[in-house]
Amino acid sequence: MTDVMHNFELYQPASLADAQELLGDHDDAWIIAGGKDSLDWFKHRVKQPSVLVDIAAIPELHGIREEADGGLYIGAMTTLTEVAESDLVNARFPALAMAASKVASPQIRNAGTLGGNVAQDTRCTYYRDGFPCYRAGGNTCYANTPTAMNREHTLFEASRCVAVTPSDTGVALAALGATFHIQGRRRDREVSADEFFIGPDVDIERMTSLEHRDILLGIRVPGTWAGAHQYFEKVADRNAWDFALVNIAMAARMEGGAIAEVSMVCGAVQCTPRRLTDVESLIVGETPGEELETLVKRVASSGAKPLNYNHFKIPLMENLAARAVRSLV
Amino acid sequence: MDNYGPYDPSVDYSPGPATREVGPEGDKIKPWKPLHMSRRNFLRGVVCSGTVIASAGFLFSTTSAARADARAVERMITLTVNGKTHRLDVPPNETLATTIRYRLGLTGTKIGCNQAECGACTVMSGGTTIYSCSTLTHRVRDSEIVTVEGIASPDGTLHPVQQAFIDELGPQCGFCTPGQVVAAVALLNKTPKPTVEQARMAMSGNLCRCGAYDHYLRGVMKAAEKV
Numbered sequence: 172m173t174d175v176m177h178n179f180e181l182y183q184p185a186s187l188a189d190a191q192e193l194l195g196d197h198d199d200a201w202i203i204a205g206g207k208d209s210l211d212w213f214k215h216r217v218k219q220p221s222v223l224v225d226i227a228a229i230p231e232l233h234g235i236r237e238e239a240d241g242g243l244y245i246g247a248m249t250t251l252t253e254v255a256e257s258d259l260v261n262a263r264f265p266a267l268a269m270a271a272s273k274v275a276s277p278q279i280r281n282a283g284t285l286g287g288n289v290a291q292d293t294r295c296t297y298y299r300d301g302f303p304c305y306r307a308g309g310n311t312c313y314a315n316t317p318t319a320m321n322r323e324h325t326l327f328e329a330s331r332c333v334a335v336t337p338s339d340t341g342v343a344l345a346a347l348g349a350t351f352h353i354q355g356r357r358r359d360r361e362v363s364a365d366e367f368f369i370g371p372d373v374d375i376e377r378m379t380s381l382e383h384r385d386i387l388l389g390i391r392v393p394g395t396w397a398g399a400h401q402y403f404e405k406v407a408d409r410n411a412w413d414f415a416l417v418n419i420a421m422a423a424r425m426e427g428g429a430i431a432e433v434s435m436v437c438g439a440v441q442c443t444p445r446r447l448t449d450v451e452s453l454i455v456g457e458t459p460g461e462e463l464e465t466l467v468k469r470v471a472s473s474g475a476k477p478l479n480y481n482h483f484k485i486p487l488m489e490n491l492a493a494r495a496v497r498s499l500v
Numbered sequence: 501m502d503n504y505g506p507y508d509p510s511v512d513y514s515p516g517p518a519t520r521e522v523g524p525e526g527d528k529i530k531p532w533k534p535l536h537m538s539r540r541n542f543l544r545g546v547v548c549s550g551t552v553i554a555s556a557g558f559l560f561s562t563t564s565a566a567r568a569d570a571r572a573v574e575r576m577i578t579l580t581v582n583g584k585t586h587r588l589d590v591p592p593n594e595t596l597a598t599t600i601r602y603r604l605g606l607t608g609t610k611i612g613c614n615q616a617e618c619g620a621c622t623v624m625s626g627g628t629t630i631y632s633c634s635t636l637t638h639r640v641r642d643s644e645i646v647t648v649e650g651i652a653s654p655d656g657t658l659h660p661v662q663q664a665f666i667d668e669l670g671p672q673c674g675f676c677t678p679g680q681v682v683a684a685v686a687l688l689n690k691t692p693k694p695t696v697e698q699a700r701m702a703m704s705g706n707l708c709r710c711g712a713y714d715h716y717l718r719g720v721m722k723a724a725e726k727v
Contacts, residue, residue, distance in 0.1 A: 173614040180572045181592030181638055193571070203636075210595070210634045211615050223592070227639060252628070276705030277683070279616060281628040282635065411704035412617060 173214035183225045187354060187386065190224055194384045195356070197222040202386065204248060204287035207279050212292075217301040232286070232388060235259055241394025244352075247286025247387045251340070252277070254285050264392055266401035266420045270343035273405045276412045286387045289341040289351070289367070290379050293334035293442070294414050295324065305331045305375050315478055322480035323416065326472065326488070327441040332371035333478060335439045336378065337414045341368060342438035343403055345446065346420035349392045356384040361391065368443035378442070396422040396434065402498045404491055415439040417487045421495040429458050435495060440475075440488055449473055450492055459500050464493040577641040581606065582650030588637075596632035596640060597621045600647055608648040608678045612707075619706030622679035623647045629686045629705070648678035651685055661685050664723035665716065672710035679706045684720045688727045696721060 184190040194200050201220035203209045204227070212218040226232060232248035235257050243259055254260055255272035274280055274288060292298075293306070295314055303309030314321045315333045324333040336342075345364035352361050362380060369380050381387060402421040407413035415438055423433040433454055435447045449470040457463050471492035472485045572592070579586050581604060588603055597614075600606045600623070609632060612620035616634035623632045624646040632645075651659045658666075661684045671677040680703065687694055687702035694702065699720045708716065 176593040176595075178591070179593055180569065181636070182572055183638065184571075189571075206636060206639065207616050207631075207634055210636070213593075214615060225636070225639060276619070277702055278619060278622055278629045278631045278705040282630050 173211075174216055176210065176213040177216065177219045179213075179219075179221055179223050181223045181225060183228050185228045187229055187231060187388075190226055190229060190386060191354070191356070191384065193222070193224050194386075198383070200224050200383075202226055204290075205250070205279075205283035207275070207283045208287065208291045215299070215301065217299070226386065238391065238394065241397045243392045244389055245285055245392065246389045248284050249286075251280035251283050251285060251288060254340070255280065263394075263397040264343075264347055264401065266403040266422060267340060267343045267347060267392065269401075269403040270339040270405070270418075270420060273403070273418075274339050279412075285340055285390060289338050289344065289390070290381060290387055291337055292378055294337045295332075295334040296320070298334060305371070306334060308376060317479065319478075320480060321478040322483070323414075323439075324478055324481055325441055326475040326477055326481065326484055327445055328370055328372070328443075329476065330370065330372040330375070332375050332442065334371075334442055336368060336441070336443055338438065338444075339403075339405055339415060339418055342418050342436050342444045343420040344390060344392065345444040346422050346434045346436040347392050347396050347401075348434065349390050351390055352388045353381065354386045354388050355382070359388070364444060365446075370442040399424050399432075400499060402495045404494060406487060406491065417484055417491055419488075419491040419495055421498075423499055425499060429456055430454050430499065431456075435492065437471075437488055437491070440472075440484060447471060447492060450496075454496060459496050464496055467492050467496050573638050577638065579637065579641055579645065580643075581645045582647060583644075590637045592636070592638055594637050596623065596625075596630075596635045596637045596645070599637045600632060600645070606647050606649050610675055610678055612675065612679075617707070618676070619679040619683065620676050622682045622706060624682055624686050627686065627689065629683050631705075646682070648681050651681055659685060660723040660726040661688065661719065664719040664726070668715050668719040668722060670712055670715045670719045672708075672712050676706055676708045676710075680708070680716050684716070684723065687720065688724055692727055693724055694720070699724075 182193050184193060199220045200222040203223050203225050227248060232246045235243055235245050235249060238244055243263060245254060251271045251274050255268050261268045297313035298304050298306050302313045304311060304313050312331055312333060313319060314324050321333060325335050350361045350363055351367040367380055369377060400423045405415045405418040407415050417440055418438040421435045424431045433451050435450050437445045437447055450467055453466060453470055454463060468489040471489040475485050477485060575589050575591060577588055577590050579588055586604060590599055597609060597611050600609050609623055610620035611633050612618035614633045616631045621631055621633040622629050625640045625643040652662060661681055665671060683703055683706050687699060691698060699717055703716060
């Protein structure tokens, strides 16, 4: 059930400097981008920050521009519809365009932003409902008990918390080797997907390395995979609105019928996008075909530790990896 | 009009016809007697007071502290809805759906789930569809908002989409229909001749609990022939 939102002070700074100043003045300031996730937190009264900083009016955060290396720089406040429909993104990084077009519903993509999609919090229902779990600062996990409903939870790298990354675009960006441009309190920094998405073993209360007073400015997709063969697929209970049960993104280059280079990342099976290094090292130099697909299925989910209700994610993940390889034929 | 006297301990106030002595002034003063509370009256009372309380919560919630910081947004905003510009006092935590329904009285826009899932609150902002229940009014104060009331022409002629939905029996309970109309009109404004797949995608953010999706989809395709 939703409620009227709590009272908060709203700021709409027009420049990054103003935004930083506001974040410095208020310890519990909450940055709001598209607001599709933020407003739900407030309506459910689970999070109640006293100050909201709406960064939509900052011009630097919008738009897609070309980079010298053949890559793209996408402002964090660029909407998912803009990413999905952009000619530049479709020509160079179709996996990203596809991932953006598979997020939620048209109305959400029209307002939701790329930055918000990668920085969003997990969808663990227990955490979302305000249970005092590890992630909420408590000392237990409600999703990993004998009777818990955990069909949407993790297969890998659980560390007390068993939540998974909900982002579709984050998986595509990780596969494309994107870096995340963050303005911090003192200096700007650019981090890779490996550093940007963090697991519960690093910090159990955050999904990303963004700290207070950090603003995600944009995402740089390098030219490494521009124009290469790319694949994205998402499986969810519903084709609209729903979050992925498992999704997969792949970028690959072929040479003489064999796979020369490949990058494959799987989402919603771990707290961060999971790079399938076993599959990558297996298929490089091989010729895609039925035989290779069988081998891919054997290694794709190796090391998975399913919970009570999410065993189905293992064959799902294996089949998605095989389908990605099949797309190379 | 009945006149009721003060409480009289000698009188049996149990429901039913009161038995009492008629004195010399008996015609003027009657003892107090409880109203016969029928189920209908009871429900009527609950519904009315409930509505009042619910809308009071929406409209009279105020920002807690006095506005100490001049950098925060002004509450007085100008909002353009269906071509008309309104000057409104809107608290920062108000959603567009609340503003449209409870301040402007445009109750065609429905609030279904109130959490960006169902699409009943869909409106157009700058030509694209958004969930008005999950948009702060202050975020869109510079945009042109079009609600379902702004779809038909001013003389009352229905938009082809509205007519097609009627012809194809789109609405069953009708609660999702305003959102479906706005989503379909936004699609046809952008893509006048959509394929069925495009139409299906464009309408995928609107739930219909009656399951009349195919009716709506046929309506969109029928309207596309006339736009």
